[in-house]
Amino acid sequence: MDCINKSLEGKKKYKLFNRKNTSIFIGLLIFPFLIFAQTVQSDCSNAIPICNDSGSNGTVGGFGVDDFNGASVSGCLGPGGGPSGTVESNSAWYTFTAAADGQFGFDIIPINLSEDWDFGLYGPFEETTGNCGNISTQPPVRCNYSGASGQTGIGIGGSAYSPWLDVIAGETYILMINNFSNTNTGFVLSFAGDVINDPTTDGLDCSVVNTDSYCDGEEINLDATTPNASYYVWSENGDVLAETGPILSGILATETEYNVEVFDANNTSINEESFIIGVISVNAGIGDNIDLCSSEAPLDLFTILGGNPDTGGTWSPILTSGTGVFDPEVDVLGAYTYTVESGDCIDEAIVNVNVETRVDAGANAIVEYCSTGTPVDLFDELGGTPATGGVWSPTLTSGTGVFDPSTDISGTYTYTLPGTSICPETSSFVDVTVTVSPDAGEDNLVLICSTGTPIDLFSELLGTPDSGGTWSPTLTSGTGIFDPMTDSAGIYTYTIVNGDCSDESIIDVTIENRPDAGTNGTIEFCSNEVPFDLFDALEGTPETGGVWTPTLSSGTGIFDPSIDLQGDYTYTLQGTSICPGSSSIVSVLVDVEPNAGEDNSISLCKTDAAIDLFTVLNGTPDTGGVWTPELIAGDGIFDPAIENAGDYTYTVSTAGKCAEVSAVVSISLSEAPIITNIDIQDFSENNILTIEVEGIVSETPFGIGDYVYSYDGVNFESDNVFENVPPGTYDIIVRDLNGCQFDAIQRNVMIVGAPRFFTPNNDSRNDTWHIINAEKFPNAMIHIYDRFGKIMTKLYPNSDGWNGYYNGHKMPSGDYWYNFVATDAEGNLVSRKGHFSLISREY
CATH class of the missing domain: 2.60.40 (Immunoglobulin-like)
Incomplete structure (x- = not known):
């Protein structure tokens, strides 16, 4: 709703707006504007937006929060009597926005003219809201802090008024009205200036005012309290009412015109005004x-x-x-x-x-069938999610929705589902085109030789195929021409298409490979090589099963270099009804094998004369060969005194395929041995005899040869060390098994030792006990003890030995001990202790 402050038929009529249950205060003064009572807001943040005259309907008490943030001065405003000297004491805050350019002022009229009211006007601001934060940091553009009672304001007159203010449309201002004392009766506020008095403009912008209007039939009160009034005459639509006081209460908000005439105590009419009550009527209609x-x-x-x-x-x-x-x-x-x-x-x-929900007949479809295709249910061709139970038209030959391309014709077929009292029937259609199927002919089998000429597969199709189709897989020609030299055997499909219709036929191609005799080959043999299959000499990939000419001695294709003649041999494969035969040639060359003789071996003494190794070879070797390793004397001459034993190879080479041949003469060398030392470890549990020799020619330890050793002249061993040698006197013999100075070397040795037992029974065998070869130690002394340590006897190297008696008494069988003490040839003490057994045997 717009705020209206316009004259009607010479009288001032006003449309009233206010919040529910809030009195409307009407001031009938000499000023040409109606003043409305408003609820007082003591904080800037809750400043009341106004677009017409306003006022308080009672006292203004307190200031809420300190909008000046503790400041005691704001422009001309000093401490307002609040706590701690704040600018505010009993404040009311308003905000308004200019709707036109021009001179602007206002008048603050106390209800009780003896009261002191001050004000501060802040601005201008570009925004209509959010300006309170600037109040404490910028001075007011107009203010009053006179300390005098009575009216105050801007531009109207008197010393209590500030100068007129020039405003520009769109500027927003904030007004703080403050009462210095804590006792007050309120005030009225009216606006003045040319922006207010010009009837062609609205001085203030009412669009920024957020007000509530009265609902149709709502109960309201009209307050027309006027200074110096004695009584009031109220009328409604020209009918005088009984109320004579300043307040007309309990009226219903309807589109009604009220008039009030105000009289003073002298019954003089001091003002008469007409008012139209603003009623808001809302109608949501009837459901x-x-x-x-x-x-x-x-x-x-x-x-x-x-x-x-x-x-x-x-x-x-x-x-x-x-x-x-x-x-x-x-x-x-x-x-x-x-x-x-x-x-x-x-x-x-x-x-x-x-x-x-309307039944869904699905979405339309366009399909194309081949005349040879299988029957199709048109329902399945519909798009969307069609419901079942519909009817197809025109009727199909199946009597259902099944379309048979061989009997039904092209056209549009409509599917219809019945409607209800709310939803109409629904339908969709399938637009069917039946295309005549082409003819790809009939299948066929084709047999062709691998070396045959290319053929057109189309000409191999049976029936009456339509031309213009395609072949798959693609042939190397890019057309239907099949080349057995480049294309593969298999199934080739001929496809011909007419629209969505197609037909196929196949040619099953079998390629018979022409017999492959391979390609010509050449081979060279040595006469000593094993028989060879000439088939393996053919090049390429020849097939088996052919015939060789001229005939070989084997009767097959096996060539024996020792029998068959060199020359050209032809291999031929027979042809078939599809493919001709084929042949190829192997040229054979035979080389004669050389002869190096046969292997042989020979043993020589280092003292033997030089020999020609060629004469040692067996067989009938060819001359002109080469010996390896090279001999010092050269030309195959072997000198035992300067050459080494080993294998000497005679090699004969020849040109051609025959490999070189060789024979080996294995030579072993020996020399007579010389005994250089015999080491004897005797008089022990394990008598050891070690024989050391060297070669008579080489003078190297153990010489060159195969030597065997013996200490008894009977048993010969290759080992030069003998263990567990019984005590006794022996002749050492060393032989060369190769016959160099055989049995030529001997040496006599003595092994000293103690017998382990004796049998003193006068059988001439072991009747006495003595150290064997004790004479090797001429100064030796031997004592014999029984098990109690009693000396049985004392022996010397040349004595006969102990006979088992002590003081004429034969001693019993048992163990006895001996103690041997002597010095050797070098003067070293030799001492041995041991035991032996006396065994009594009676025969």
């Missing part, structure tokens, strides 16, 4: 029920309401359109409430929407 089909077009639910509803209301729950348009396809059925509001006035109406 209704509506049935919709899900396929219907969106519907504005507003059109369903009865009773001339107001536009501009809201619907809940919110529709997908964001407006009142209900789309049956996306919105859900249910109750939708239409609400109309104006200020605090609200009216509602409900539309109950029922949505019936």
